[in-house]
Amino acid sequence: MIEAYLHSESDLDDRAIHLLFSANRWELASSITAHLAQGTTVLADRYSFSGIAYSVRKGLSYEWCRAPEIGLPAPDLTLFLDISPEVATTRGGYGQERYEKEEVQKGVRQVFNKIGRTVQEDDEGEGKWVVIDAGKTKEEVAEELWRAVEPLANGVQGSINRLWEKL
Numbered sequence: 001m002i003e004a005y006l007h008s009e010s011d012l013d014d015r016a017i018h019l020l021f022s023a024n025r026w027e028l029a030s031s032i033t034a035h036l037a038q039g040t041t042v043l044a045d046r047y048s049f050s051g052i053a054y055s056v057r058k059g060l061s062y063e064w065c066r067a068p069e070i071g072l073p074a075p076d077l078t079l080f081l082d083i084s085p086e087v088a089t090t091r092g093g094y095g096q097e098r099y100e101k102e103e104v105q106k107g108v109r110q111v112f113n114k115i116g117r118t119v120q121e122d123d124e125g126e127g128k129w130v131v132i133d134a135g136k137t138k139e140e141v142a143e144e145l146w147r148a149v150e151p152l153a154n155g156v157q158g159s160i161n162r163l164w165e166k167l
């Protein structure tokens with residue numbers, strides 16, 4: 001259903017697609033937790049913050065969008081690959097999806113930056129938020145990413161947090 005929606009083959013209420021994305025994360029929550037408990041690093045290419053950013057841009061409230069995400073396994077680190085919408089359009093594979101339009105990306109980027117500030121200020125179990133300048137070369141981006149990831153590469157101590165739920 002998500003795929004059909006993203007390729008404009010179907011239409012859904014903004015809330016319905018938000019909940020589908022969230023349900024998709026909940027489908028995997030126990031397996032993510034099991035991997036983490038075994039010491040396996042889990043990398044998610046987009047997670048709750050993406051879900052919230054795309055839906056808030058459409059006019060849904062931050063609180064409404066956040067609610068179904070509460071309790072999901074929390075990231076230890078979020079890497080926000082920031083790029084101007086103009087440069088993004090020049091990158092490969094861009095333009096096929098419903099949201100791959102400059103106006104949409106501009107709005108989503110603004111919401112992401114707001115969420116980033118909130119995460120940095122709150123410390124409510126959302127993990128650390130690091131902005132990476134994705135407008136640089138592939139090598140430079142890789143270097144910046146590694147600088148942020150390396151401190152965690154040997155494992156993270158402590159229990160697995162849940163998003164917006166202090167354990």
Ligand SMILES: Cc1cn([C@H]2C[C@H](O)[C@@H](COP(=O)(O)O)O2)c(=O)[nH]c1=O
Binds near residue numbers: 047052
């Ligand atoms: C994970 C996620 C992605 N999206 C959007 C971002 C992308 O434009 C599109 C596809 O995501 P993808 O790039 O991870 O495949 O879906 C949401 O709107 N909500 C979500 O929860």
